[in-house]
Amino acid sequence: MLYLPEIKKNMNLESQxxxxxxxxxxxxxxxxxxxxxxxxxxxxxxxxESEGFPAIATSSAGMLVSLGYQDNEDIGLNDYLxxxxxxxxxxxxxxxxxxxxxxxxxxxxxxxxxKGVIExxxxxxxxxxxxxxxKKLHSLEKHLEKIKAVQEVSETIKVPxxxxxxxxxxxxxxxxxRQRFEEVIRRCRAFxxxxxxxxxxxxxxxxxxxHEFVRALDRFPTNVMIRKGLPSIKELEDLGVARVSxxxxxxxxxxxxxxxxxxxxLGNGTFSLLVxxxxxxxxxxxxxxxxxxxx
Amino acid sequence: MLYLPEIKKNMNLESQxxxxxxxxxxxxxxxxxxxxxxxxxxxxxxxxESEGFPAIATSSAGMLVSLGYQDNEDIGLNDYLxxxxxxxxxxxxxxxxxxxxxxxxxxxxxxxxxKGVIExxxxxxxxxxxxxxxKKLHSLEKHLEKIKAVQEVSETIKVPxxxxxxxxxxxxxxxxxRQRFEEVIRRCRAFxxxxxxxxxxxxxxxxxxxHEFVRALDRFPTNVMIRKGLPSIKELEDLGVARVSxxxxxxxxxxxxxxxxxxxxLGNGTFSLLVxxxxxxxxxxxxxxxxxxxx
Numbered sequence: 009m010l011y012l013p014e015i016k017k018n019m020n021l022e023s024q025x026x027x028x029x030x031x032x033x034x035x036x037x038x039x040x041x042x043x044x045x046x047x048x049x050x051x052x053x054x055x056x057e058s059e060g061f062p063a064i065a066t067s068s069a070g071m072l073v074s075l076g077y078q079d080n081e082d083i084g085l086n087d088y089l090x091x092x093x094x095x096x097x098x099x100x101x102x103x104x105x106x107x108x109x110x111x112x113x114x115x116x117x118x119x120x121x122x123k124g125v126i127e128x129x130x131x132x133x134x135x136x137x138x139x140x141x142x143k144k145l146h147s148l149e150k151h152l153e154k155i156k157a158v159q160e161v162s163e164t165i166k167v168p169x170x171x172x173x174x175x176x177x178x179x180x181x182x183x184x185x186r187q188r189f190e191e192v193i194r195r196c197r198a199f200x201x202x203x204x205x206x207x208x209x210x211x212x213x214x215x216x217x218x219h220e221f222v223r224a225l226d227r228f229p230t231n232v233m234i235r236k237g238l239p240s241i242k243e244l245e246d247l248g249v250a251r252v253s254x255x256x257x258x259x260x261x262x263x264x265x266x267x268x269x270x271x272x273x274l275g276n277g278t279f280s281l282l283v284x285x286x287x288x289x290x291x292x293x294x295x296x297x298x299x300x301x302x303x
Numbered sequence: 304m305l306y307l308p309e310i311k312k313n314m315n316l317e318s319q320x321x322x323x324x325x326x327x328x329x330x331x332x333x334x335x336x337x338x339x340x341x342x343x344x345x346x347x348x349x350x351x352e353s354e355g356f357p358a359i360a361t362s363s364a365g366m367l368v369s370l371g372y373q374d375n376e377d378i379g380l381n382d383y384l385x386x387x388x389x390x391x392x393x394x395x396x397x398x399x400x401x402x403x404x405x406x407x408x409x410x411x412x413x414x415x416x417x418k419g420v421i422e423x424x425x426x427x428x429x430x431x432x433x434x435x436x437x438k439k440l441h442s443l444e445k446h447l448e449k450i451k452a453v454q455e456v457s458e459t460i461k462v463p464x465x466x467x468x469x470x471x472x473x474x475x476x477x478x479x480x481r482q483r484f485e486e487v488i489r490r491c492r493a494f495x496x497x498x499x500x501x502x503x504x505x506x507x508x509x510x511x512x513x514h515e516f517v518r519a520l521d522r523f524p525t526n527v528m529i530r531k532g533l534p535s536i537k538e539l540e541d542l543g544v545a546r547v548s549x550x551x552x553x554x555x556x557x558x559x560x561x562x563x564x565x566x567x568x569l570g571n572g573t574f575s576l577l578v579x580x581x582x583x584x585x586x587x588x589x590x591x592x593x594x595x596x597x598x
Binding site: 043045049050051052055056059060061069070072073074075076078079094095097098234235236238240242254256257258259260261262263264265266267268269270271273274278279281282283284285286287288289291292293295296298 | 340345350351354355356364365367368371372373374389390392393529530531533535536537549551555556557558561562564566568569574576577578580581582583584587588590591592593
C-alpha cells in the first residue's frame with residue numbers, strides 16, 4: 009500500500025487527473041491519429057508544445073543520452089524522475105514519460121517508480137517488457153504484474169495514468185519472424201485485457217503487418233513509431249492506428265542537423281545553417297519558463 | 304587558500320594540464336581562427352568533437368535552458384558543475400566552460416567555482432563582467448579581482464585554465480555608442496594586462512569595429528560570437544580574430560529545425576525532415592560513451 013501523504017501537498021492532483029483524462033481521450037478510435045512528439049529536454053518539449061502538438065512524450069534514449077547515459081536504467085530513478093519533472097513543470101499539455109521497464113523487477117519497484125512519475129507531473133507512461141542490458145524479454149506474466157502495479161498506484165493516488173504497454177517481442181521473442189509477430193499479438197491482447205490504454209508493438213512498421221495487427225486487436229488503440237519506411241500519417245489513420253510517436257527520431261535528426269552545420273563551417277567557413285531560420289535568444293529563454301510563469 | 308587533497312585522487316591532473324596547454328596553443332596569433340562550437344548537452348558536444356572541432360565549449364544559455372533554467376546563476380553551482388562534468392567526461396578534446404560571472408560576487412565564491420570547474424574536467428572558462436539578473440556591469444576592479452582568483456586557483460591546482468575574459472560593456476556601459484565601445488577597449492586591455500588568455504567583447508560584430516578593436520588590443524587573442532551579419536571566417540581571420548565561438552546559436556538553430564519538423568508533420572502529415580539525413584540509434588548511444596569507454 010502506498011503512503012499517500014508523501015505526495016507533495018502543493019500538487020494539484022485534480023488538474024493532473026484532468027490532464028490524464030484529456031490525454032486518454034486523445035486515443036479514442038475514430039478521432040484520427042494522435043501524433044506524439046518525443047522530446048529529450050525542456051526546450052525540445054516546449055517547442056513541440058508551442059507548435060501545437062496536443063501532448064508531449066519523453067524519449068528515454070534521447071533524454072538519457074542528453075544526460076550522458078546509455079539507454080538503460082543506469083541513471084537511477086531519482087535523477088531520471090528529476091529530468092521528467094523539469095519537462096513536466098514547463099508544459100501545459102499532457103506529458104507521457106517513457107519509464108523503460110519500470111526501474112526494477114519487482115511489483116514494489118514499479119510502484120515506487122510510478123508514484124515518482126506522478127509526483128513529477130507526468131500523466132502517461134510507456135512501460136516495456138524487456139531488459140535493455142541483457143536484451144531478454146520478460147515473461148508476459150511479469151509484465152502484466154507490472155501493468156497491474158501501475159494501475160493500483162494510479163487508483164490509489166487518483167491520477168489515472170494513461171498506460172502505453174510496449175512489447176519488444178518482434179526482435180527478442182523466440183522463433184521465426186511469423187512466430188515472433190504472433191507473440192506480439194498474444195502479448196498486446198493480454199495488455200489490452202489487463203486494462204492498458206494503448207499497446208505499442210515496437211518495431212512494427214510494415215503496412216500489411218500493421219493492418220493485420222490492428223485487426224487482430226479489434227482496432228484497440230495502437231502506437232507505432234516514426235521511422236524511415238513507415239506509411240504516411242494518412243495511411244496509418246486509414247489502417248486504424250491511434251497514435252504515432254517520434255521515439256528518439258528528433259534526437260537522430262538533430263544530430264544529423266548538427267553534422268551539416270559542422271561540415272558547412274569546417275568545409276566552407278560559412279555558417280548559414282547556424283544563423284538562418286533560427287529562433288532568438290528571448291524565444292530560447294521563453295522555452296524554459298515554468299507553467300505558472302508563462303504569459 | 305585552497306585545500307588541495309580535496310581534488311579527487313583519481314583525476315589525472317597532469318593530462319588535464321596538458322589539455323589546458325593544448326587549448327591555450329590554439330589561440331596563438333598567426334595560426335588561423337579557432338572555431339569553437341558551444342554545445343548544450345552531452346551528444347551535442349560529442350557530435351561536434353566527432354566532426355573534427357579541436358575543442359568544445361559550453362553555452363550557458365543553451366545548457367541552462369536545456370535543464371529548465373533561465374540564463375543566470377539560479378541553477379546553483381553544484382548542478383551546474385554536474386552538467387559540465389557530464390560533458391567533460393565524454394570528450395577527448397579540451398572543454399571550455401562558460402561560468403557566467405563566477406557564481407557569486409566575492410573572490411572566495413569565484414575560487415570555489417573555479418576549483419569545481421577544474422574538478423569537473425574543463426580546461427578553460429568564460430567569465431563575464433555583468434549580472435544577468437540586474438543587467439548591471441560590475442566595476443572593472445571587481446572583474447579583475449575575479450580573474451585574479453581564477454589565476455590563483457589554476458596555479459595552486461596546477462591546471463593552467465585558459466581564461467576568456469568577457470565584457471558586456473557594449474550593451475551595458477554608460478554613455479553613447481562610441482563611449483561604450485571605448486569602455487570595451489579599456490576593459491579588455493586591462494583583462495589582457497592582468498594575464499587573461501583571450502578577451503571577449505560580447506556583441507562586437509561590425510567589421511570596422513572588429514578591425515579597430517583588434518588593432519587597439521595589439522592583436523591580442525580576441526573571441527567574437529557567430530551571429531547574422533558577422534563577417535565570414537576568412538574575413539575574421541584577415542582581421543586578426545583568434546577565436547570564433549557559436550554562443551547559443553546551435554540551440555537557436557536546433558529549435559528552428561524542430562519548428563520545421565513540427566510544421567511538416569502538422570501541416571502535411573509527412574516526416575521527411577525527421578527521418579532523412581539523421582543518425583542511427585547506435586550512433587546516438589555512442590555519443591554518450593565516456594572517454595575511457597570509447598573505441
